[in-house]
Amino acid sequence: MELSGQAVKKKQRPVNxxxxxxxxxxxxxxxxxxxxxxxxxxxxxxxxLWMLAxxxxxxxxxxxxxxxLDNVLVKLVMWGILTALAYHIVGGIRHLLMDLGYGEELDSxxxxxxxxxxxxxxxxxxxxxxxx
Numbered sequence: 001m002e003l004s005g006q007a008v009k010k011k012q013r014p015v016n017x018x019x020x021x022x023x024x025x026x027x028x029x030x031x032x033x034x035x036x037x038x039x040x041x042x043x044x045x046x047x048x049l050w051m052l053a054x055x056x057x058x059x060x061x062x063x064x065x066x067x068x069l070d071n072v073l074v075k076l077v078m079w080g081i082l083t084a085l086a087y088h089i090v091g092g093i094r095h096l097l098m099d100l101g102y103g104e105e106l107d108s109x110x111x112x113x114x115x116x117x118x119x120x121x122x123x124x125x126x127x128x129x130x131x132x
Contacts, residue, residue, distance in 0.1 A: 025110065026113040026114050026117075027106075027109045027110060030094070030113035033087060033091070034087070034092075034095075036084075037084040037088040037091070038088055040080070044084070048081070051065050075131050078131050079124075079127055079128055082127035082130070083120070083123070083124040083127055086123035086124060086127060087116070087120040090116045090119050091116055094112050094113070
């Protein structure tokens, strides 16, 4: 097909659908994890509100929640919720700082994303100590 005497060429775009070969930058990973942690917190909110309401309803409700929290699987879930909360807070502070004009450049954005990962690991260890 020709338009105005010139042949229309189909663009040869690179196609790479194998996600294992794509290397995401730290900023992309930080953004994806921030969204995932937000979803985890949204789902966890119902669990935590149920536990709070049950524990405040009566002494028996408090004992019920206490016995539920003694389960290893529940402790693992609570640790995951606290870790997601910690990452979401750290990522939120990072985004607030970027909104103020700090760390908007590529290099500083990568550094702040890596710093958010390190801070979250430290907070996750502290949350593990708190839960167990």
